[in-house]
Amino acid sequence: MRKVFLLIVLIVFILSNALIAQIKISGKVVTLEDRPLEYSEVILFSEKNIPLVNRLTNEQGEFNIDYQKGIYKLEIRQFKQVVYTKSIELISDIQLGTITVDATNVLGAVVISGRKELVERKVDRVVFNIENTISATGGDALEALKITPGVSVRNENINIVGKQSVRVLIDDKMLELSEADLANFLRSIPADNIKNIEVITTPPAKYDAAGGSGLINIKLKKAQADSWSLSLGSSYLHRNDEDEGAITSNFMYNKNKLSLSSSLNYRDGGETFSYQDYNSFPAELWNTKQRFNRGYKRLNGVLDMQYLATPLWTLGFQYIANFNKTSSNRNTKSLVYQHNANVPFNEIISLTTADQKPEFNSINLFNEFKLDSAGKKIILNLDYFKYTNDDTRPYEGTSV
Template sequence: MFLFIAFMLSTAIVAQVKISGKVVTIENNPVEYAEVILFSDKSVPLINSLTNEKGEFNIEYQKGIYKLEIRQFKEILYTKNIELNSDFEAGNIPVNTTNTLETVVISKKKELIERKVDRLVFNLENTISAVGGDALEALKITPGVQVRNENITIVGKQAIRVLIDDKMLELGEEDLANFLRSIPADNIKNIEVITTPPAKYDAAGGSGLINIKLKKSQKDAWSLTLGSTYLHRSKDDEGSVTSNFMYNKNKLSLNSSLNYRNGGESFDYQDYIYFSDEFWNTKQTFNRDYKRLNGVLGIQYAATSKWAFGFQYITNLNKTKANRPAGSFVYEYHNDVPFKNITAATNSNQKPDFQSINFFNEIKLDSIGKKIILNLDYFNFSNNDSRPYRGTSEIRDPYDIQYFKGINNNMQSTNNYSAKIDLELPAKFADWSTGGKISVSNTENNIASFNSGLVDNPVTDMPQISHRFDYDEYVQALYFSANKKFKNLEVQAGLRMEATQTKSHDGNLNAVVNNDYIKLFPTINLSYSPAENSTYRFSYGKRIGRPNFSELNPNITYVTPFLSVEGNPVLRPYFVDNFELIYSYKKLESKLYYSIENNMYNQIGLPDDNTSVVRLTNRNMFNIKRYGISELYVFDTFSWWSSYTTFVLNYLTAETINIPANGVDGFYSNFSTNNDFVLNKEKTVLLNFNFQCMPVGTYGVNRLDLSSSTSLSAQYLLLNKDLKITLKANDIFKTDKMRFNSTVNGIYRDSNYYFDTQYLQLSFNYKLGSNKVSVAKRRTGNEEERVRTGV
């Protein structure tokens, strides 16, 4: 591998010099899509390039005497004679664009899928399949991402972490899903899938990060988008209203949104458990009604040409009520009639609230890009969770009945404080960056519970026992990274050090568990393009997966006296080494990947053959190796049809640790295709077809069975395409079911879960505002200030 890298470096470093600079207006705003041309001394054009969204350009050519010219719309804005003996940095080049842009609006549609040196960028606003949906629905159609129930993963890999505008969401699986459901997909600009994140990012997230970028305001414009959606499921309905306001004028930029959803959903669970003497068939229906309010407010102010500051505030308020009727039928193996029936009813009332605020400052140190970015962040997550339950256990012959009743109350509050500083230091040799972060998290759980067990008489009194569980986490990080672009080669490398201290305190046992460790997390991303449409990429990164606060909570929730769910306060982090080799040719991307995942944790059902009790808990329980291939193809040959298709196949080996089960080795496969069709010349009638299928799979101790999903969407554009009417039918054939089986402690369990993904959705979205925009699709405001990657 090192010989390969050395070969690429040696072929890239030839007798070339680099010409770079940044084209700006008189007001010091970047000029996008300006043409930069290098002429010979005889006025023969030699090489040209376009400025990017920051107004920057880079040209490499041989030493000599030339003329540098900048044009836009065939009008010459700037000329300069230059002699190239070494790299030439032009710095900021001010130009007068008043005449050229006075009556022109550039409209350049971005590629649906963009591949950068360290990430895949999915431009969600270029597809119709997520219109009217939410952020969780948007992730379901993102290439390389899989959402099953409330679990978000990279297809064929382990779980990831989710960011909103480069800010990590420290939420558990269920709470994260609820948060994403409150964000309209129409407010999302793009989704970044980062399988090998640069050193600037936190090392958390076993298989990488997903960064959801919200829409930002364009220069010298304002817009207001209003939307409403009605969604019908088989048992429940949902209604929502959304709004998004953006303003950018002079030195002030403002982005805000307010969104509300009210509805319900039902999940069906069925488990078959084969104990040594009896067979259990348990059926559950989880009915949930919810109200979700999400608000975002972001303000940025450019105090001077070198100093900008601002803040972003996010609030997410939820209120859910649920009931979970369950019934277990117990059979003897020689009899088809159950000898015991257990019925249970669990209710829950939850109020999860999330509040986040970010303050940021950006200070430019010079005209070539050196800057300091300071971020101060705080978030609070709180949840008042009450879950009473009751039921009976009846034996048929001879008839006998017993009762059970209980309640579980948990008041959880998590506060996180963090400070982060980034220094971006572009230089002739490479673009350097360094910085650090300090993060403090404190979680308090006040638990009050009662469980009667099976008793002969109905329970009338429930004296609750109080339980306190606290968890504190402190992380200090330093990083250093560099990015170098040669003629055909780009190298991005970095090293991150994180020191972590955790403290778990169990109030009932008066027990404290401390964990203190320091780890190094190297990353490298290489991109080599020997020809215009051909690119090779190699990446390696080391990651960590830390338990979230809900997974550590030892609070026990009883569904019945024979089925409980609990956390694990001694859960430890796991570590992942990811290797990827990617070849891209035009619209086709082929990937080979290999990962080593040590000390993995997951939820596991632990059955007891003597008591017939099943405990669902989290354990560090296996080491995993994955060998995989994936294909991604983007089809846009015809103006009326565009699509992207993915296929993943890997082989997984699992070695179990300290659990009474054997790991399952085997293949995993996944296929998906998303297609947009334009049905008329005016491009106002659109159709989308989406299909996903997972034929086979294994993970840890589980074997996964076939599942698939088919959806259709139709969209009609009115009023100069500012009004969108969309009708969507999701999971048409009701085949998106999770089927899996495992053998733990010698007991076989077969499960079949359905998460209410079949629905019909009608949405309306209308946009109004000012279109006086100098350059369309320009990224301004917080998006540039707060991007951590430097690419």
């Protein structure tokens, strides 16, 4: 009896290992000119189009993905533009060989000459030096995240591929905002003010409170040593239904022991979306049409000061203010049909409006003490954060 039990345990162990065994997918991505395409995203999707694994190609354009048996979709993207897609069934290791893609239009939007590499790999993170691209020029921080390798942005949801949740930081300071408010805040930051974006898949010990989530750290530009600059700008965007105007200002100063950077940005505009969907039920069919209009006013200000008291002691101050006013309305019309009928027997009309005024003020005081030349240091932070949101959502509906 004991031998039978041990045999059953052995069989179960072998079968479980076989089911979760990791299978390798490998390949090499090159351009039409046979040049390695580095820093491309290679993403494995489930049959339900859910991203499961994300890898970046190396300097030789090579990639490796380890995953379990199943049917998937493999997609290769260069700055969020899909350049290759293939359905694959993982049974045993797959060598895709050399994959030739046309990335001419994508690479044309990248400027790297004489600067840092566009994407840097570190032990626990990937650094996207967005200041080296022109594709984000005129955009905002949320649009910058859309082209950041390893980051997925759908509507107002920000994710790191392969992570259950994500937290966003500005200059190493955590933002405690809801998804919608975070998206509104990021829309108020011009992409031109961003130096780089760090995608941290293995958070360091000081972020233990973030649990198993990934981190996105947005680093704002600072003044170069022994310099100062002032820039003023404006932009106008015309859409079919709504327009947007923006005014931006930036001041940077770095001389002697004092470093200062500040920005004030204002956007005023709107956007319109239309949706239509069909839902089939056992007794009836619903045809729903929606039109969503949103107008917004966004004011964002940042003040950052650092003073080098001694070669080993730096003290600083950062203030971030964000004020939003959003007015929206959603018109929904649902026609309800019986199956095989051309005339609806019911019509449901609803109007939802919303007036939101989210705003927050964030203040950070910090002291940084360097302990040695190896990089060890002690950082003392004092943070103040105040958030309010006046949210009104009246609803009106009729059924005829």
